[in-house]
Amino acid sequence: MHFDLQLNGRRALVTGGTKGVGAAVVKALHDAGVRVVTTAREVPQKRIPDVHYIAADVATAKGCTTVAEEVFQHLGGVDMVINVVGGSTAPGGGFAKLDDDVWQRELDLNLMSAVRIDRALLPSMIEQGSGVTVHVTSIQRELPLPESTTAYAAAKAALSTYSKSLSKEVTPKGVRVVRVSPGWVETEAAVALAERLAESAGTDYQGGKQIVMNALGGIPLGRPTKPAEVADLIAFLVSPRAGAITGTEFVIDGGTIPTV
Numbered sequence: 001m002h003f004d005l006q007l008n009g010r011r012a013l014v015t016g017g018t019k020g021v022g023a024a025v026v027k028a029l030h031d032a033g034v035r036v037v038t039t040a041r042e043v044p045q046k047r048i049p050d051v052h053y054i055a056a057d058v059a060t061a062k063g064c065t066t067v068a069e070e071v072f073q074h075l076g077g078v079d080m081v082i083n084v085v086g087g088s089t090a091p092g093g094g095f096a097k098l099d100d101d102v103w104q105r106e107l108d109l110n111l112m113s114a115v116r117i118d119r120a121l122l123p124s125m126i127e128q129g130s131g132v133t134v135h136v137t138s139i140q141r142e143l144p145l146p147e148s149t150t151a152y153a154a155a156k157a158a159l160s161t162y163s164k165s166l167s168k169e170v171t172p173k174g175v176r177v178v179r180v181s182p183g184w185v186e187t188e189a190a191v192a193l194a195e196r197l198a199e200s201a202g203t204d205y206q207g208g209k210q211i212v213m214n215a216l217g218g219i220p221l222g223r224p225t226k227p228a229e230v231a232d233l234i235a236f237l238v239s240p241r242a243g244a245i246t247g248t249e250f251v252i253d254g255g256t257i258p259t260v
């Protein structure tokens with residue numbers, strides 16, 4: 001029997017939808033018949049026809065306002081918000097290298113982007129009595145790595161706590177709130193990182209990937225997660241099929257987290 005996600009004709013905003021996980025989410029939702037608006041700082045040359053791209057920096061309050069306004073203009077409302085934007089640009093070298101500017105940048109990108117986008121769009125979902133918002137966090141929120149990503153991990157932990165609190169408030173009003181927590185995902189940036197590591201260690205791409213996996217304490221599955229696998233999970237979670245799922249977190253990490 002065909003497993004229909006029942007997403008046809010619904011309206012979605014996906015933040016950070018031109019690369020990596022976000023691009024895979026845009027494709028999965030578009031393939032499922034969703035009307036998708038997405039955002040990145042730069043709109044790429046290669047676009048999916050029918051998907052509406054907005055150039056805006058969602059690490060700023062102004063950028064989030066721009067995105068929310070365009071969502072209402074283009075879709076007339078929204079049924080699902082998938083907050084994918086995030087990442088880290090912090091330097092290596094441990095806590096002493098993380099000055100206030102770095103901390104603020106990590107918090108603005110990984111926490112405040114979702115807080116601001118939700119604050120602008122959730123009232124319309126509450127008014128219509130239905131909707132879902134997804135927060136893409138990271139296994140680093142419970143398995144932090146101290147070399148350069150302490151601030152990133154702390155921002156993701158804050159995002160998860162914010163998400164849980166929000167779910168308690170808005171679920172009774174018809175809006176589901178869900179977290180998705182990936183382990184290492186084989187995005188374009190991850191491929192480039194493994195290639196760089198391979199080159200400096202004098203090994204091949206598989207060897208480069210192994211260096212990253214070893215740094216994580218190993219991945220029982222033996223490989224990173226594919227962006228499309230994260231996107232498939234999110235497509236299910238935003239669908240009516242997942243109508244009873246709210247206030248909880250889904251880890252997708254090939255078994256990386258070593259504890260129960």
Ligand SMILES: NC(=O)c1ccc[n+]([C@@H]2O[C@H](COP(=O)([O-])OP(=O)(O)OC[C@H]3O[C@@H](n4cnc5c(N)ncnc54)[C@H](OP(=O)(O)O)[C@@H]3O)[C@@H](O)[C@H]2O)c1
Pocket residue numbers: 015016017018019020021022023039040041042043056057058059084085086087088109136137138139181182183184185186187188189190
């Ligand atoms: N990759 C992993 O291994 C991994 C693991 C765990 C969790 N995650 C989480 O998964 C999410 C996606 O990560 P990813 O690795 O797939 O990302 P990615 O490949 O680095 O892509 C990031 C996307 O977000 C956009 N973007 C970045 N900064 C932005 C900003 N300030 N305003 C608007 N758009 C912005 C980028 O386009 P522009 O550059 O044009 O802005 C791009 O479309 C993030 O929340 C990340 O923390 C990733």
